[in-house]
Amino acid sequence: MKTLMTLLTGAALAGSLTTAQANEIVVGGKNFTEQQILASMTSQYLDALGYDVEKRSGMGSAVLRQAQENGQIDLYWEYTGTSLINYNDVTERLSPDETYSRVKELDAEKGLVWLEPSEANNTYALAMREADAEERGIESLSDLSQAVNDGEALTFALNAEFYAREDGWRPLQQAYDFRVGRGDVKRMDSGLVYQALRDGQVEVGLVFATDGRIPAFDFRVLEDDQAYFPAYALTPVVREETLEANPELAEQMNALSGLLTDATMSRLNARVDVEKVTIERVAETFLEEHDLL
Amino acid sequence: MPTLNLSGALRLLVLVAVFLAGIWSQSSGVIDDFLFYLPDIQFLAVQHLWLTAVSGSLAILVAIPLGTLLSRPSMARVAESAMQVLNVGTTIPTLAVLALSMSFLGIGTVPAVFGLFVATLLPITRNTYTGLKGVSPALMEAAAGIGMSPAQRLLKVELPNALYVIFAGIRTALAINIGTVPLAFLIGAGGLGELIFTGIDLYDPVMMLSGAIPTALLAVVVDMLVAITAFLVVPRGVNPSRA
Numbered sequence: 001m002k003t004l005m006t007l008l009t010g011a012a013l014a015g016s017l018t019t020a021q022a023n024e025i026v027v028g029g030k031n032f033t034e035q036q037i038l039a040s041m042t043s044q045y046l047d048a049l050g051y052d053v054e055k056r057s058g059m060g061s062a063v064l065r066q067a068q069e070n071g072q073i074d075l076y077w078e079y080t081g082t083s084l085i086n087y088n089d090v091t092e093r094l095s096p097d098e099t100y101s102r103v104k105e106l107d108a109e110k111g112l113v114w115l116e117p118s119e120a121n122n123t124y125a126l127a128m129r130e131a132d133a134e135e136r137g138i139e140s141l142s143d144l145s146q147a148v149n150d151g152e153a154l155t156f157a158l159n160a161e162f163y164a165r166e167d168g169w170r171p172l173q174q175a176y177d178f179r180v181g182r183g184d185v186k187r188m189d190s191g192l193v194y195q196a197l198r199d200g201q202v203e204v205g206l207v208f209a210t211d212g213r214i215p216a217f218d219f220r221v222l223e224d225d226q227a228y229f230p231a232y233a234l235t236p237v238v239r240e241e242t243l244e245a246n247p248e249l250a251e252q253m254n255a256l257s258g259l260l261t262d263a264t265m266s267r268l269n270a271r272v273d274v275e276k277v278t279i280e281r282v283a284e285t286f287l288e289e290h291d292l293l
Numbered sequence: 294m295p296t297l298n299l300s301g302a303l304r305l306l307v308l309v310a311v312f313l314a315g316i317w318s319q320s321s322g323v324i325d326d327f328l329f330y331l332p333d334i335q336f337l338a339v340q341h342l343w344l345t346a347v348s349g350s351l352a353i354l355v356a357i358p359l360g361t362l363l364s365r366p367s368m369a370r371v372a373e374s375a376m377q378v379l380n381v382g383t384t385i386p387t388l389a390v391l392a393l394s395m396s397f398l399g400i401g402t403v404p405a406v407f408g409l410f411v412a413t414l415l416p417i418t419r420n421t422y423t424g425l426k427g428v429s430p431a432l433m434e435a436a437a438g439i440g441m442s443p444a445q446r447l448l449k450v451e452l453p454n455a456l457y458v459i460f461a462g463i464r465t466a467l468a469i470n471i472g473t474v475p476l477a478f479l480i481g482a483g484g485l486g487e488l489i490f491t492g493i494d495l496y497d498p499v500m501m502l503s504g505a506i507p508t509a510l511l512a513v514v515v516d517m518l519v520a521i522t523a524f525l526v527v528p529r530g531v532n533p534s535r536a
Contacts, residue, residue, distance in 0.1 A: 031494070060494025157481070160491035164500070182336055187491070188481035192400050196481060201401055 023050065023246055028064050028076035029057025032190040033272050033279070034122060034210060034265055038077045041283035042236075042256070048293050049252060060161055061086065069110055074242040075253070079122055080114075081230030083107060083237075085167040096121070096231035111240045115253050117233040118260035120210060124162060124229055127207045127219040129197065140223040144204065145178035156180060157202040159190040167230060175228045194219075194273070210262055212270020234260060259290055323499070330503040333488060338507055341484040344402070344474050345515070348409035349467050356414050357459065360421025361447070376422060383415045387473045395480045405474075405482030412473055413466045420462025424455030454531050460523035464516055471512040475504065485511075 025046055029039025039057035047053045056073065065087055067073040083103040084090045094102060104114040128138060136152065138144050148154055162168045163185070173179055186202060194213040197205035207214055207221065214221060236253040243250055271282045287293045318324050363372040391408035398404035428451050436450045478486030485504040492501025529535050 060496070062494065062496035066496050160478075160487065161494045164491055164495050164497070182332070186401075186481060186483065187478070187487050188400065189479050192481050196400055199399055201399075201481075 024052045025242060026054045026056060026074045028067065028073035030061055030064055031058045033269050036279050037268050037272060037283050040279050041286060044283055045256060045287055045292055068112065068239065071239065075236060075238045077234055078237045079232035079234055081167060081232040084230055086165055096233060099231045100233060113238050113240050113243055115236045115238060115250055116257050117235040118257045120234040120260045120262050120265045121232055122208050122210045122234055123232045125207050125209050125221045126204050127214060127221045128204050130218045130220045132203060133220040138222065140225040141176050142225050144222055145176040148178040148180060154204055155184045155186065155202045157186050157188060157193045157196045157205045159193060159206060160187050162206050163187050172228055175226055210265040210269060212266050213273050216270060216274040326499045327503055330488065330500060334503055334507055337483060337485045337487055341474050344405055344409060344477060344482060344484055345470050348406045349413055349470055351410050352413035352417060353463060356417035357421050360418040361425060364422050364425035379415050379419055387412045388476050391476055391480050400481040402482050404480055405477035409470055409473060413470045416466040417462045421459050424458030425451050428454045453528050456527045457532060464519045467519060468512050468516050471515055475508055
């Protein structure tokens with residue numbers, strides 16, 4: 001019996017060693033909470049499925065995309081609008097579905113495959129403290145533009161990436177026809193914007209729509225009434241070569257993608273940013289709830 | 294026709310290289326790319342220097358009296374352990390100091406100045422202490438012998454003799470300070486780190502260098518200014534660079 005067990009274990013080990021070579025997957029992630037959760041979740045999920053996973057998160061979008069095109073990253077979660085405007089320089093206004101099919105088509109030429117999009121749309125947004133917005137009578141970005149042009153003293157907190165992106169700060173000001181002076185814009189790490197806004201160090205902050213701190217800190221998200229921002233559907237993007245080497249991967253990632261909605265992401269983000277639970281723990285709990293571990 | 298010695302040839306070679314680099318950068322349009330960031334560079338460099346000036350002056354104002362106090366004979370027993378604490382403090386990464394100060398001072402200029410202050414304080418205190426301890430006992434004995442009070446000895450003998458070492462500490466500390474300010478961007482205090490970190494995020498080397506090169510230049514310029522000050526301030530008789 002004992003020898004049989006040893007043999008079996010030995011065979012299993014040998015088996016896992018040979019498959020590990022073929023199934024090595026590098027999972028990437030960007031530098032804000034939602035992305036860190038997704039990277040951790042994906043790593044744990046694929047690890048449980050028997051892949052040999054390496055996780056690399058904490059990069060800026062452009063760096064991560066570059067790494068994926070170079071083959072240093074196999075898989076990460078990207079937002080449709082980000083690829084459309086920043087990596088493919090498309091300036092047309094497209095519906096969410098058109099956005100998805102367009103990036104799927106354009107990125108296929110670069111050997112990148114967009115799998116099934118989730119229902120989570122993590123758009124950029126500008127937010128203000130509820131009471132402050134109420135007092136100033138600002139509900140939409142047009143109201144905000146009006147207020148800036150009327151000379152109200154408003155300071156802004158933005159993250160580094162948004163300030164310089166093609167779907168970012170300068171084009172936004174052009175679209176809504178207002179101009180904020182250099183000294184009234186404070187740039188900082190994405191995660192600090194919420195704190196700066198809450199503590200009254202700025203009047204307006206750049207937020208991600210699915211961030212859990214928006215309800216927790218009682219922020220008002222200003223309506224994008226001119227529809228400036230594109231759709232940002234959260235979608236797993238994988239290198240074609242990786243999919244060819246791992247035929248089941250697409251289906252496995254689509255199963256995960258199907259579980260994510262705005263409400264789900266907001267809840268997961270809040271667990272980390274508001275309740276201070278560790279990223280790994282939050283990702284693990286989510287997978288356990290859905291019997292994926 | 295004077296013969297070129299080796300160092301002269303080397304100097305000429307460097308000049309030619311600089312000249313060629315200039316031609317290349319002009320033709321490739323890199324200069325225009327940098328000029329695009331000029332308003333940003335100016336705005337942020339002022340912010341950058343402001344952070345260094347405030348944190349650096351505070352550190353100098355606190356560190357020199359502190360180092361002097363520790364070097365007094367009455368403090369001898371405390372001084373060694375205090376220096377050990379300062380030595381350990383020096384090894385804490387500044388990023389960690391900034392993160393810690395952010396946790397109890399919030400974000401923005403205040404925690405950044407505090408974090409930089411702590412990082413700058415240690416080298417100056419240590420050099421002040423070492424410089425004062427290093428004054429030759431023979432000099433001190435002579436000073437006592439001609440009837441100087443302890444206060445006179447400190448002001449007339451010890452400090453002038455230690456000044457050169459103290460200035461060396463200030464130079465080191467300020468160079469570290471300027472090189473560290475970019476990290477202050479991460480806690481929302483601005484500075485040239487804004488260009489460096491945005492450049493990294495966006496994979497834009499020109500933007501990154503627009504922050505990094507001015508930072509390096511500022512460090513070199515400030516170091517030179519302190520060196521010139523030291524040259525002028527430290528009395529001739531105890532100044533190695535004017536001996």
